[in-house]
Amino acid sequence: MISWSVLLNWLFQTGVAFIATIAFAIIFHTPRKEYVFAGITGGAGWLVYLASMGFGADTVIASFFASVALAWLSRIFSFARREPVTIFLICGIFPIVPGAGIYYTGYHFFMSDNSLALSKGLETIKIAIAIALGIGIVLSLPRFFFTLRRTTACKKGASS
DSSP states (O other), rough: OOOHHHHHHHHHHHHHHHHHHHHHHTTTTOOOHHHHHHHHHHHHHHHHHHHHHTTTTTHHHHHHHHHHHHHHHHHHHHHHHHHHHHHHHHHHHGGGGHHHHHHHHHHHHTTTTTTHHHHHHHHHHHHHHHHHHHHHHHHSSSGGGTTOOOHHHHHHHHHH
């Protein structure tokens, strides 16, 4: 059972991820009407990451699940909002990108601590591959997984 303090911490971190994703969306020149949806994507991805870590997954597996969730949500928003999926995906991935791992890899490398640099570098590469696999799996799924309604023109054209 997860305690209330852990849930409140997850809620706070999800809110921060939501706001940070909107800030990145502004920098990325996302259309204004899509800020909230990009924020929801980033917040949801971070929440899945936190929940996965909370239930015992390691960083690589948690990053995979988070990328699957945010790619799924990005495709849903893409079809619902009639915008390119990259608007939501690139902004939403911002919270789970292993920036600290890249930084510490370089730091340990330049400080001549090669074993720590190698360790951090391999972990960062694993996380990046997990994120890429999660996104690739979701983006390769057929369109009907992400649309709720069928167009009547397609149905009429098929029966004619």
